[in-house]
Amino acid sequence: MTSTKKTFTYEYPRPAVTVDCVIFGFGNGELKVLLTKRGIEPFLGQWAFPGGFILEQETADECARRKLAEEAGLEDIYLEQLYTFSDVDRDPRFRVISIAYYALVKSTDYLIEAGLDIEEVKWFSLGEATALAFDHDQILSVAIERLKGKIRYQPVGFELLPEQFKLPELHKLYETILHRAIDRGNFRKKILSMGLLVDHSEKQPDRHSRAAKIYSFDRDKYESLKESGFYFEL
Amino acid sequence: MTSTKKTFTYEYPRPAVTVDCVIFGFGNGELKVLLTKRGIEPFLGQWAFPGGFILEQETADECARRKLAEEAGLEDIYLEQLYTFSDVDRDPRFRVISIAYYALVKSTDYLIEAGLDIEEVKWFSLGEATALAFDHDQILSVAIERLKGKIRYQPVGFELLPEQFKLPELHKLYETILHRAIDRGNFRKKILSMGLLVDHSEKQPDRHSRAAKIYSFDRDKYESLKESGFYFEL
């Protein structure tokens, strides 16, 4: 076969490209997502994930972090690319491809301020987060599945709790996200046996029962164990 | 806070968007990737993954399947979105964002024909696939990591073998991809105990030893087990 060499000319239409961020938080024993009420068309007044068009000189990761800061006032949080959504009609105006990210926030008590083109920012429990703008319902369900899968074999649960936390909180977090009961004692043994939790035993008085010990996750130790082939699981 | 409502105007530059496909195959006891030799600038003459610009009326998935067919003559194969690469300078011409996919092919013996703007198409073992065009080295390493992770908890290994295969082949495939020795007997017991392999016991003579039984993967049974909470692992 003789190849047809020709001078390259760019004759393709360019879609617009946006980044959208699904932000998960954990509060009141529930998994929540942060939504923004749109202050502009299309879908004015409807709830959507923070996001926006990618700039010429920024990567998608940078765009995601910029949007988190601009629209939700969030910085230095866990962030990971989720999936790229490219349905032809996902935006009523013109072709828009969206690179979706998901972020994990250590508390739903963050000071949240509405930013540019945003009327309001609010945490929603998963059940309430429906009828979102664009295809964001679909993006949300992909994000939930990803989180469910990821939490089993990566230590991402800790990203949803404060630096210092109690084991029952972690337990509840896992039960909530995996959506099933997990034996208290066995969970405790499993997670402690990894040796990745540091005990901060200055007990803090609790209200209605025995006070729980306070732990933190030893990220450095995890990283070095991972190097030597360790695999975080359940 | 009073929100600033304004009429939306689209003032952002549009990057070009492409789709690139990492195609894995398994042959000669080795994991391989299919590369195309570029017949156009930039990177003319260098090896790269099949791919190209996304059209106005197609999704990224459709684009990936189209490119697989056009450039490598492949149809009806396992395909999954990998990651979206958005480094600002990944293309020397102008801003190009690439939605990368990875595909699994059931044999490296496919009839492969060079397509549009392609000089040549060839299977490379992983060691040989270096100094690729664009950021394709980086894409490849992300794809390998994904495959390594995925094969442990999803039945994707079968996508790299013919419909009917022998257990030693599957064993070798796992050893190759996970890059470590796996006990023959234990592997066999584990995989057979799931009850997902169908025995096609018409033995076929082999050359130097006892003939291996032939199996196929029962995809339907897997799907129904998965519904009821079954989790494929190792």
Added chain:
DNA sequence: CCAAAAGTGTTCACTCTACACCCATGC
């Protein structure tokens, strides 16, 4: 008969599961 590769069996240790039980606290 021997080598090579397929396939089976056995053992031991470890881990997971399902509980039951004890402890500290507030009312």
Added chain:
DNA sequence: GCATGGGTGTAGAGTGAACACTTTTGG
């Protein structure tokens, strides 16, 4: 005391790792 929730212990089932053994086939 008792209810509540934190934390520990244990017995039995189940699983995984290591390795030895048997079977079939070609030369």
